Amino acid sequence: MRCLPSENLMTYSPCPSFRAPLLRKFTMEGFSFGGIFGSSRLSKLNEINLTWVSPDTVTSFLKGASSECSATVSTISTPGELWTRAPGRYMGRAKVTSQLKALSVIQMHEDYDEPLSDVLDYLTLPNAEKLVFIDDTRLKFPVESLLSMFARSELSLIKLSHLELSGYHVWDHNLLKILARLPSLAFFAFKDAFLLDEKPHALTARFFQGIISADVMPKLTQLELISHSGAVPMDDLLSFIESRRPSLEGDDPSMRLLPLKQVRIGISSPEACASLMNRLSGLCSGGLLAEVSEPWDTYRSCRNTAGLPSSF
Numbered sequence: 350m351r352c353l354p355s356e357n358l359m360t361y362s363p364c365p366s367f368r369a370p371l372l373r374k375f376t377m378e379g380f381s382f383g384g385i386f387g388s389s390r391l392s393k394l395n396e397i398n399l400t401w402v403s404p405d406t407v408t409s410f411l412k413g414a415s416s417e418c419s420a421t422v423s424t425i426s427t428p429g430e431l432w433t434r435a436p437g438r439y440m441g442r443a444k445v446t447s448q449l450k451a452l453s454v455i456q457m458h459e460d461y462d463e464p465l466s467d468v469l470d471y472l473t474l475p476n477a478e479k480l481v482f483i484d485d486t487r488l489k490f491p492v493e494s495l496l497s498m499f500a501r502s503e504l505s506l507i508k509l510s511h512l513e514l515s516g517y518h519v520w521d522h523n524l525l526k527i528l529a530r531l532p533s534l535a536f537f538a539f540k541d542a543f544l545l546d547e548k549p550h551a552l553t554a555r556f557f558q559g560i561i562s563a564d565v566m567p568k569l570t571q572l573e574l575i576s577h578s579g580a581v582p583m584d585d586l587l588s589f590i591e592s593r594r595p596s597l598e599g600d601d602p603s604m605r606l607l608p609l610k611q612v613r614i615g616i617s618s619p620e621a622c623a624s625l626m627n628r629l630s631g632l633c634s635g636g637l638l639a640e641v642s643e644p645w646d647t648y649r650s651c652r653n654t655a656g657l658p659s660s661f
Contacts, residue, residue, distance in 0.1 A: 379402075403426060426464070532566075
């Protein structure tokens with residue numbers, strides 16, 4: 350089922366009201382306010398796609414999601430002041446607990462300062478296994494809002510195995526705070542924002558030294574890191590990758606770390622790419638699948654690879 354507003358209602362349109370107890374897939378674009386449908390009437394959904402919607406519309410739809418449902422939200426926007434003051438038009442948001450299995454939020458328009466935090470502050474996800482946050486507007490990532498949601502969603506900390514952060518400004522110590530809360534993380538991808546000045550970024554020596562700890566991501570098997578904002582500290586990156594190599598005879602069995610299986614690194618320098626790939630070659634011979642390339646080629650090129658099948 351797909352819902353689109355009519356041309357004369359494209360701005361601040363209320364969602365339609367409907368009953369669809371057996372609906373499996375729902376797509377909605379361009380509505381600013383939640384409709385009267387009732388959470389129980391959407392309990393069979395496996396897939397929700399929302400585009401250009403307000404934060405209260407997002408939480409309203411996620412409230413009724415089942416434990417097998419995945420949701421993708423593309424561009425969260427906020428209604429204008431005059432509309433929000435209109436009687437019965439915008440009722441604000443309430444705290445919502447959703448059994449959603451996976452959530453992706455893609456922000457492609459800088460509508461206001463904190464689009465993602467306006468969702469995370471009101472959402473609890475006790476069943477989440479996968480979270481993806483992508484931003485093309487170079488906003489700061491709402492770290493405290495995410496940590497607050499984690500605190501309300503304790504069970505998800507055990508279940509959450511997949512996390513992607515792309516295009517946001519994040520400080521290294523804040524990224525470490527996030528990862529320290531996720532002991533079951535098996536897949537982690539981070540792509541930093543383009544920086545217009547010399548501010549520190551996330552992929553620093555302190556970051557790599559912090560994640561070497563056995564307490565941080567002990568079950569990590571897949572890692573993707575892409576940096577536009579500066580040189581990645583090669584020695585510290587390699588020290589981390591080496592610390593997650595397959596166990597050798599004589600290793601301390603109490604460490605209980607799963608070995609890395611796949612690594613993708615994007616660096617804004619052809620010379621750095623070649624140097625890193627050369628230094629990774631020895632680890633790749635031990636079974637690690639690795640790819641190193643410039644950021645814009647990372648997901649399309651395998652020109653600097655070792656141990657990788659063509660489909661990786």
